[in-house]
Amino acid sequence: MSLIPTPEMVKPKVRGQSDFFSWQLYRYLRKYPYASQQRIWAGTWNSATGIDPESPQLYIGSERDGFWIHARQLRNLCCHNSGLERWAYGPGHDTRNWTDVTEAFWADYLKKGVCAIHGDFAHEWDEEGDRRTCLYCGQVEVKTIVMKPHTVWQLAPVNTRVEGLTGDIDDKRQRNSIICNEERA
Numbered sequence: 767m768s769l770i771p772t773p774e775m776v777k778p779k780v781r782g783q784s785d786f787f788s789w790q791l792y793r794y795l796r797k798y799p800y801a802s803q804q805r806i807w808a809g810t811w812n813s814a815t816g817i818d819p820e821s822p823q824l825y826i827g828s829e830r831d832g833f834w835i836h837a838r839q840l841r842n843l844c845c846h847n848s849g850l851e852r853w854a855y856g857p858g859h860d861t862r863n864w865t866d867v868t869e870a871f872w873a874d875y876l877k878k879g880v881c882a883i884h885g886d887f888a889h890e891w892d893e894e895g896d897r898r899t900c901l902y903c904g905q906v907e908v909k910t911i912v913m914k915p916h917t918v919w920q921l922a923p924v925n926t927r928v929e930g931l932t933g934d935i936d937d938k939r940q941r942n943s944i945i946c947n948e949e950r951a
């Protein structure tokens with residue numbers, strides 16, 4: 767049994783608008799109807815930093831054909847008003863190290879909707895007091911006040927501002943007492 771949903775299973779309620787499901791991904795499934803065109807890859811290449819195994823990106827596309835995978839970066843596909851074009855990724859994109867995550871992704875998508883694609887950029891928050899819950903993926907966050915370190919310049923204590931004050935303790939004491947006497951005067 768294939769875990770890839772049919773287009774009707776993931777169709778947003780209003781035409782052209784994403785809700786729990788992505789309108790763009792629905793369009794993709796209509797345009798590329800075969801399971802062999804609906805593979806999901808964790809790709810080790812991205813347009814910003816090139817080959818980057820540390821931060822794999824999700825791609826949707828075809829099965830691997832030799833070194834080649836015809837695919838589209840999923841977040842990019844699911845941008846509002848984006849087209850449905852796919853690109854040919856090859857050896858220069860490290861495709862031999864791309865991992866097929868088709869089953870895991872589609873299961874995640876049916877459970878979390880657009881949050882499975884966009885992560886923290888997609889949550890639909892329901893806020894109540896100091897607590898908010900994502901209506902899509904169920905993530906819960908609590909409001910927290912964070913104290914940030916902040917560097918300032920402060921006036922130094924008086925006795926450290928005396929010019930020529932040196933290491934000799936008796937000398938320091940003497941000078942401090944002079945300052946005190948002057949202040950008392």
Ligand SMILES: [Zn+2]
Nearest residue numbers: 881889900903
């Ligand atoms: Zn969410």
